[in-house]
Amino acid sequence: MKLQTATRLGLYAILELARDPERTLSSAELAERFGVSSHHLAKVLGTLSNAGLVRGGRGAAGGYRFTGNRRRITLMDIVALFEPVPGNRAKEPGEDTDIGAALQRVLVEIDEIAEATLASITLETMLKSKDSL
Amino acid sequence: MRSLPMTNIRPAQASDLTAISALDERETGLAKPEYWREMLAPDRHFLVAETEKGALAGFIAGEIRAWEFGQPAAGWVFAIQIDPKLRLKGVGSELFEALVARFKEKGVTRVRTLVERKDHLILSFFRAQGMVAGPSLQLDIDVT
Numbered sequence: 655m656k657l658q659t660a661t662r663l664g665l666y667a668i669l670e671l672a673r674d675p676e677r678t679l680s681s682a683e684l685a686e687r688f689g690v691s692s693h694h695l696a697k698v699l700g701t702l703s704n705a706g707l708v709r710g711g712r713g714a715a716g717g718y719r720f721t722g723n724r725r726r727i728t729l730m731d732i733v734a735l736f737e738p739v740p741g742n743r744a745k746e747p748g749e750d751t752d753i754g755a756a757l758q759r760v761l762v763e764i765d766e767i768a769e770a771t772l773a774s775i776t777l778e779t780m781l782k783s784k785d786s787l
Numbered sequence: 788m789r790s791l792p793m794t795n796i797r798p799a800q801a802s803d804l805t806a807i808s809a810l811d812e813r814e815t816g817l818a819k820p821e822y823w824r825e826m827l828a829p830d831r832h833f834l835v836a837e838t839e840k841g842a843l844a845g846f847i848a849g850e851i852r853a854w855e856f857g858q859p860a861a862g863w864v865f866a867i868q869i870d871p872k873l874r875l876k877g878v879g880s881e882l883f884e885a886l887v888a889r890f891k892e893k894g895v896t897r898v899r900t901l902v903e904r905k906d907h908l909i910l911s912f913f914r915a916q917g918m919v920a921g922p923s924l925q926l927d928i929d930v931t
Contacts, residue, residue, distance in 0.1 A: 728911070766904055771920065774910030783917065 655768060661736040663690055663698045668732055671708055671720035672777045678710060678717030701735055722777075729780065730772035794844055794878055796885045799826070799833040806843040807835070811868055823848075826865075832889050836869075836878050845869035847882040851895055856923060862890030864900040867912075883916050901925060 657665075666688045671679060681699050685692035699718055702708045707727065710718035748754040799807065804827075808820045826833040826848045836844040847867045853860035864886065869879050887898055899921055902910050 728907075770904040770907065770910060773907040774914045776911060776915065779911070779915045782915075 657733070658736060659694065660698050660701075661733055663688075663695050664702060664732050664736050665729065666690070667695060667699055667718075668702060668707060668720070668722075668727075669777060669780060671718060672722070672724050672727075673781055675720040675724075678719045680717045684718075698736075702732075705735055707732075724778040724781065725776055727777050728773050729775045729777075730769060733772055794836050794838065794881060796834055796836050796881055799835045799846060799848075801827060803835050803843065803846075807846050807868075810843060810846070810870060811866075814868055814871070832862075832886055834882055834885055834889075836882050838873070843870065844873045845878045845882055847886050849886050849890070851890060851893055858923070860895055861897040861899050862887070862893075862895045864898065864913075867909075879912055880916065 667684050670684060670687065671677070679687075681696040682692045684699075685695045688695075699708060703710070703718070707720070707722040708718045709721045710716055746754075749758055801824075804820065804823055807823050808818065811823065812818045825831075831848060831850050833846070833848045835846045838844050845868055847864065849862055849864045851860055851862050864883070867879060867882060869882075890898055898918075900913060900918070902913060904910070
């Protein structure tokens with residue numbers, strides 16, 4: 655499975671910030687930690703902030719901190735901010751044919767399994783398993 | 788601390804069946820008293836959690852199965868149910884840990900379960916216990 659860059663950065667940022675909700679980190683600090691573009695990460699943090707999951711910002715030096723519930727927010731909640739929601743997409747040409755419909759059933763099966771995985775892993779579960787590595 | 792004070796975990800008895808069936812029926816909408824009675828068989832592991840007043844807080848049921856689907860012995864969790872009023876207090880985790888401890892006493896090194904893939908709540912619970920996708924994929928056909 656390939657995630658869009660914004661999704662991956664969103665997951666990096668939320669998990670790093672959720673690790674210690676007391677701590678404030680700027681987009682530049684987060685970008686350096688993961689070796690990614692600070693500009694791109696700033697945009698991603700804006701999306702997370704609009705969703706009410708982090709608070710802070712204002713300028714390159716402004717810090718962000720986690721304001722969500724680690725035990726409630728799942729990986730799917732973050733992915734859904736950046737990726738098209740599965741099942742909520744435009745119809746592709748050929749989907750009404752028998753072959754198109756058969757292919758669609760396979761793709762829906764894959765989407766459902768991916769969604770079950772992402773929606774069942776909370777930030778808390780993710781951070782706990784990382785600690786036990 | 789999330790733990791319910793003084794939750795007691797013990798093997799289920801025939802006298803628990805009425806409360807177990809009632810809790811399960813409330814949550815699933817299906818009455819299956821015979822199924823729960825069969826869970827009292829000696830080769831099954833059927834545990835209840837009770838509050839300090841002796842009321843049923845939840846239950847878990849499982850069994851060790853070997854060579855089903857070609858796989859060596861593993862502990863299977865068949866069912867877990869917690870009274871909705873007592874959720875998020877760690878009762879489910881306590882029941883799960885108690886069942887795993889019993890499986891381990893019997894020499895089992897893997898624990899498995901099957902979950903409806905759209906039931907993200909119970910999937911999250913097992914994930915929080917450290918469970919991940921297992922080696923098998925369940926396949927299914929409608930033969931009506």
